[in-house]
């Protein structure tokens with residue numbers, strides 16, 4: 001029959017036991033049972049309703065009293081020692097499908113798995129014929145790393161709220177739980193700052209190639225944060241500094257050492273800009289920006305960039321970080337930064353994001369030894385802005401080209417020399433947008449490589465296997481077609 005194997009899930013679940021024969025049938029009278037008194041569990045139930053109503057045409061009424069036969073049951077009764085904080089156990093019997101979790105995010109992850117156990121047409125946004133059957137058995141699943149992250153560069157090219165929401169939907173189905181938004185760079189400032197309005201009115205008025213750019217008002221950014229949160233994704237805002245700051249410097253002459261504002265920049269060079277390290281106004285500026293950005297994001301981390309400060313002397317870079325890192329703490333956030341800032345001895349709580357193209361880096365190893373967590377985005381593996389091969393139209397190639405297999409075939413736990421798995425917070429698929437201007441182009445570069453990085457962040461080490469992954473990716477294609485995802489048909493994948 002056309003039922004999906006319980007093994008055919010991305011990211012690969014921790015353990016799967018599949019029974020032959022009997023199936024769980026979703027029918028018109030299937031309800032969703034949630035524990036009374038848990039609004040968060042009910043939010044997951046509504047998410048499941050929204051997912052399955054369009055394609056099945058069923059109501060999926062939510063009930064809180066006794067679960068009926070044929071119901072999907074969400075329960076917050078999972079055992080923490082077995083499932084950790086974010087795991088779930090899915091019990092699929094002939095007349096009931098139960099997702100047990102220790103916390104609401106585990107229920108959400110169970111629902112993402114359930115989606116993949118239904119035929120691809122379940123992803124349709126218009127009514128389709130059933131039957132809607134799921135094989136019986138048990139899945140016990142939990143993440144290996146706490147951070148499975150994606151980055152979207154909205155500075156080189158600006159993406160509207162709707163385009164960001166579309167990407168959030170696409171990320172959530174693979175249990176990604178962080179979206180890092182690269183909000184400022186040489187080519188654009190994309191987030192409204194009340195105390196420095198020209199950052200967006202002037203600094204947000206263009207983009208790579210000279211287009212009209214754009215920016216998020218605080219209300220729009222709050223909508224992105226809310227939308228992401230409802231899909232178990234925390235936004236990590238990045239204000240890149242002291243380099244990558246031409247848009248800010250162009251907006252306020254007084255921020256420049258020589259008092260002259262540079263022109264807006266629409267090229268794709270890097271490393272030519274720097275805030276003025278010796279001016280007091282620079283730190284008033286940074287304090288205001290961090291205060292306003294911190295107030296907009298509920299997440300623990302605030303990314304301060306720190307990459308490619310080639311127009312800042314090493315001494316000035318250290319001076320800058322020594323003044324700015326305390327401001328992050330002052331505004332109640334924990335710092336995250338590209339790995340160059342590790343040499344400035346950030347607080348132990350700070351996280352270091354590695355973007356090098358080797359598997360050894362002294363600054364990162366020393367940071368880990370000091371107690372900093374490391375977020376892995378090695379550019380030759382997890383930068384999904386890189387070409388797939390020489391002929392790929394889109395994308396950059398300085399760290400690539402990067403095939404799907406190269407994006408997948410590495411182990412984040414043992415990747416960095418002299419950095420133990422216990423120091424690895426997780427992984428990030430970074431999508432820089434020098435060459436990317438719309439959702440189709442995001443999808444072409446992110447699919448299938450973002451799901452590959454999602455699996456590396458979630459699945460147990462002994463589940464990482466290219467021959468299994470390539471087949472499971474192939475089986476995702478009909479789902480991506482139903483979702484209108486313009487994925488790259490890599491020749492490494494046995495597409496149906």
Ligand SMILES: CC1=[NH+][C@H]2[C@@H](O1)O[C@H](CO)[C@@H](O)[C@@H]2O
Nearest residue numbers: 270307338355383385396432
């Ligand atoms: C951390 C980092 N700094 C550079 C580098 O990554 O490469 C990106 C393109 O791949 C580029 O956009 C970015 O400005």
